[in-house]
Amino acid sequence: MKRGRLWTREELLPVINLYCKTPFGRIHQRNPDIIKLAAKLDRSPGSVSYKMANLAALDESLDRAGARNASQLDRDVWSEFFGNIEKHITEIEAPNIDLESTKVGEDRVQETKVRVNQDFFRKTILASYENRCCITGVSHSSLLRASHILPWSKSKKHRLNPRNGLCLNALHDCAFDCGFLTLDPDLIVRVSPKVSKRPTTGDSEMLLRYNGKRIVLPKKFLPDEEFLSWHRINVFKS
Template identity: 40%
Template sequence: MDRVLWTKDQVKLAFHLYCQLQFGKLHRGNPEIIQLAKLLGRTPSSLALRLVNMSSLDPAIRASGRSGMKNASKLDHEVWEEFHEDWERLAEDCDRLRQALEQSQPLEPLVTTADELGILDDFTGETRSVITQQRMKQNFFRRAVLASYQGRCCMSGLSEPRLLIASHIVPWSKDHANRLNPSNGLCLSAIHDRAFDLGFLTLDDDYRVLLSEKLQSSSDAFVVQTFHAIAGRPIEMPYRFLPEPAFIKRHRQEVFNG
């Protein structure tokens, strides 16, 4: 069955999953890979290999010097480009495709862990279907960002998933085209996420932490310990989906209270 050519829809679903898994979890024993392989009529080994080969498309992966990931197909390239042109539409497409497959092949549900839970805004007055769509989109973005940073806050190193946020560099409401783009995200602890959103800190062009004057001048013990300690330090870079420099610059210009 694995000798049958992959369809574009199958590659979309594979890449959708690739975005949400940490690099060390791209193996045939991963329950999520096993489940999707069953839906696609593929072996877990075949799907895992496809996911690893997709890594070669990411500039961050290539820059790291990792080898053995050079077999991405023309179709992989095409799907990669489509995702980067419209992350939201592709996420919606994959959700629809996945639901159709699951309806025809009922599977045992996987256990949802704390790090996979999305964070919802206030959807008062919106329909259930809209809420469901927003949950799906936010969950995809969260998982993609946390996986890229290996589940650690890029400023503090915190690894407790219940205290981690997939923080938008350019706010969700300000750039619809990039609100699901993992390169518009940083994995931050809840306190660093809040400070970032309020403009108390940002990054320079070399991804080093910049503090606002208010934080720099504060003598509060918590501020000194939590923020002064990271001032001027570079963040821990993700292994894929590097933060887009244009988004960082926009955050400095539009959000940062220097």
């Protein structure tokens, strides 16, 4: 194993990818995913985990210093990655899924890329919120959704942007998409008045129970206020 060598762009891209999909509390050298990536890069797990900790300082959405040792190359590659996530996810993940072997026509390749993109977004959002609904705290993975603030169909540029996501349980995800709840600039849950005007049911009670409560903040990638403003204006049933 080579030690002490400088990091390269080609090494940093998969490290950023793994950073996105790893809960903050699992960024350590005993994490099997970090050990696996370290072996691929011919680096020590400690080196990879330390680099991931450095990257935390580059998430400007949160007031957290990370390890404070991010290099200029770290910053440049971070900006490159988030400037075109879809391109780089394909570049990073293709060797793992062997896109070439799935070429039974362009439709099949496109379906595979979409699946890879959706998998990245879900893993990143759930990792950011430590696999818990940010409103209710529900933690059963099959009940959790990586919810888009700007809908997938309306914003190709931000489809994979982690700051365009919320971790919600299935009920609150549907309510958010339908405009029955939103978040104000202070990340307080606001339930549509249309819910309280309906006869009380189990689902409406579950929504109203959290009205006025602040979400549990993510450890990474705070939701973008511009995206939330768009949701309040264009989706929320005020």
